[in-house]
Amino acid sequence: MSEPAGNDASMEKIRQESIAAAEEAIRKASSRPDLHLVQAIQALDDTDKFLNVTATRAVEWYGLHFPELFPIVQDNTAMCRLISDLGRRDSYEAEGLQGRGMTDKKVEAVLIAKARSKGGEISDPDLSRVKALASLGLELSGQRDRLNEYVESMMKKVAPNVSQIAGATIGARLMAKVGGLDRLAVLPASTIQILGAEKALFRALRTGSRPPKHGILFQHQEVHMAPKWQRGKIARTLANKIAIAARIDYYRGSEEPSVKAGLMKRIEGIKEKYKEPPKRQERPERSQRRGRFQRRDKPRRR
Amino acid sequence: MSAIRREERGGRTVLLTKSLLRGDRVYNEELVEIEGEEYRTWDPFRSKLAAAILRGLPDDVVRPGDRVLYLGTSTGTTPSHVSDIVGGSGLVVGVELSARVAREFVENVARKRKNVIPFVADARDPTKYSITKVDVVYCDIAQQDQTEIALENCRQLLRDGGTLLLVVKARSIDVLKEPEDVFREEKRKLEVAGFRVAKVVDLAPFDKDHAMILAAS
Ligand SMILES: C[S@@+](CC[C@H](N)C(=O)[O-])C[C@H]1O[C@@H](n2cnc3c(N)ncnc32)[C@H](O)[C@@H]1O
Numbered sequence: 069m070s071e072p073a074g075n076d077a078s079m080e081k082i083r084q085e086s087i088a089a090a091e092e093a094i095r096k097a098s099s100r101p102d103l104h105l106v107q108a109i110q111a112l113d114d115t116d117k118f119l120n121v122t123a124t125r126a127v128e129w130y131g132l133h134f135p136e137l138f139p140i141v142q143d144n145t146a147m148c149r150l151i152s153d154l155g156r157r158d159s160y161e162a163e164g165l166q167g168r169g170m171t172d173k174k175v176e177a178v179l180i181a182k183a184r185s186k187g188g189e190i191s192d193p194d195l196s197r198v199k200a201l202a203s204l205g206l207e208l209s210g211q212r213d214r215l216n217e218y219v220e221s222m223m224k225k226v227a228p229n230v231s232q233i234a235g236a237t238i239g240a241r242l243m244a245k246v247g248g249l250d251r252l253a254v255l256p257a258s259t260i261q262i263l264g265a266e267k268a269l270f271r272a273l274r275t276g277s278r279p280p281k282h283g284i285l286f287q288h289q290e291v292h293m294a295p296k297w298q299r300g301k302i303a304r305t306l307a308n309k310i311a312i313a314a315r316i317d318y319y320r321g322s323e324e325p326s327v328k329a330g331l332m333k334r335i336e337g338i339k340e341k342y343k344e345p346p347k348r349q350e351r352p353e354r355s356q357r358r359g360r361f362q363r364r365d366k367p368r369r370r
Numbered sequence: 371m372s373a374i375r376r377e378e379r380g381g382r383t384v385l386l387t388k389s390l391l392r393g394d395r396v397y398n399e400e401l402v403e404i405e406g407e408e409y410r411t412w413d414p415f416r417s418k419l420a421a422a423i424l425r426g427l428p429d430d431v432v433r434p435g436d437r438v439l440y441l442g443t444s445t446g447t448t449p450s451h452v453s454d455i456v457g458g459s460g461l462v463v464g465v466e467l468s469a470r471v472a473r474e475f476v477e478n479v480a481r482k483r484k485n486v487i488p489f490v491a492d493a494r495d496p497t498k499y500s501i502t503k504v505d506v507v508y509c510d511i512a513q514q515d516q517t518e519i520a521l522e523n524c525r526q527l528l529r530d531g532g533t534l535l536l537v538v539k540a541r542s543i544d545v546l547k548e549p550e551d552v553f554r555e556e557k558r559k560l561e562v563a564g565f566r567v568a569k570v571v572d573l574a575p576f577d578k579d580h581a582m583i584l585a586a587s
Binding site for chain 1: 502
């Protein structure tokens with residue numbers, strides 16, 4: 069060791085200052101609103117899962133008593149409300165049901181089903197457990213709606229342009245995937261296009277199969293509503309505009325309506341130009357479709 | 371003298387470092403009392419430096435009294451062992467970009483250990499943490515251009531004749547190439563920059579497709 073080692077008082081002073089500066093940087097980073105958004109969208113997705121599991125269980129359980137109800141109502145949250153408010157099927161009456169905004173046809177169906185139900189009796193303790201589960205479902209449903217509103221309104225503030233282009237939830241999911249608006253703002257459009265499809269991408273790189281055309285962006289209605297052969301192109305355009313939008317949001321922070329207008333024009337163009345599905349033989353044979361996505365020479369080490 | 375100990379346990383070699391702070395656990399490592407001294411077990415599955423030493427790096431790549439620039443500390447698992455090794459007369463300058471993991475590094479390692487100085491900074495900008503020349507630059511930041519980043523840090527902060535330890539993760543450099551080819555290319559870059567590469571150790575079975583390059587300036 070050439071340097072005289074040993075940590076003297078001046079080094080300890082530098083250390084204390086560095087700790088203070090590091091903690092300040094950490095504090096600042098943790099108060100960033102985009103990081104709160106990232107947590108909120110993940111909480112929203114979690115809550116959705118809990119809601120689904122809880123409500124499905126309540127519906128299943130209640131089905132022992134009134135199996136004909138769900139096929140008529142067909143909605144988990146509405147079922148939870150009926151179960152928790154009305155309880156036993158005896159208490160389903162015309163006025164009560166109409167008062168909940170059910171159509172006359174459905175009310176009639178419910179009343180017929182009630183009269184002929186093949187469901188069994190349910191004891192008080194069983195019923196109160198099912199009702200409690202249904203109330204939990206309702207609470208989760210309310211929580212999910214509030215989180216949804218929160219994400220929408222926060223996205224308008226934090227990333228107004230990304231919200232405009234991608235939609236608030238998809239924009240927030242993209243941010244969650246990469247860890248914040250700052251990271252999204254430095255990504256190339258080609259990466260944004262396939263965020264959320266990493267597994268498929270690595271598979272393509274390894275085996276020479278076709279690379280994915282979209283990941284999270286598939287959730288965008290312009291992509292999933294489009295015919296199959298247009299999806300990749302629309303996802304590409306969308307990703308281009310999201311990349312621009314994220315940069316404007318991160319560096320400038322104000323809304324820029326021209327980005328959205330440009331996007332819609334491009335999408336219209338694609339829909340017009342690729343109206344017809346491509347002819348089958350236009351696609352090159354598998355063996356010629358290699359290029360950058362060439363198969364590895366040697367099998368990968370396990 | 372090496373600050374690392376080896377113990378044989380059921381046919382396996384277990385690495386340990388002498389606790390700088392008695393009784394202090396950083397993750398879920400075991401504390402072991404040997405000849406009146408306390409040691410912390412060093413898990414090669416959680417720490418690439420431990421893996422590299424078990425796979426053939428000399429025990430004394432990092433020595434008591436060394437000053438180490440550690441790039442990519444993450445939550446501080448490996449840095450805490452490096453802090454044990456360099457001891458009270460040495461120094462670890464720890465750099466981490468992500469505030470999320472730096473929080474644990476600062477709380478659990480830097481605040482407690484007087485030989486650790488933390489920086490929440492980008493390793494691409496060494497001026498942010500250039501407080502001293504160092505004997506060792508350790509780089510594990512999993513970036514595509516990390517070899518270039520490591521070299522720039524060495525140019526600015528490594529003393530003449532100092533050591534560079536570079537973790538190469540084949541996948542973060544090029545997913546298409548064979549790992550061995552990636553290791554060879556990164557090694558080549560170091561040689562072109564004037565480093566003598568003493569060893570390239572494959573970290574399997576502890577880490578798949580990872581290597582540690584040991585080089586001297
Ligand atoms: C593989 S982990 C390091 C693990 C650690 N060396 C250990 O063994 O405990 C890589 C770390 O480098 C950090 N990192 C990535 N890019 C960086 C940069 N440009 N500057 C500083 N740190 C960076 C990441 O945030 C991550 O925590």
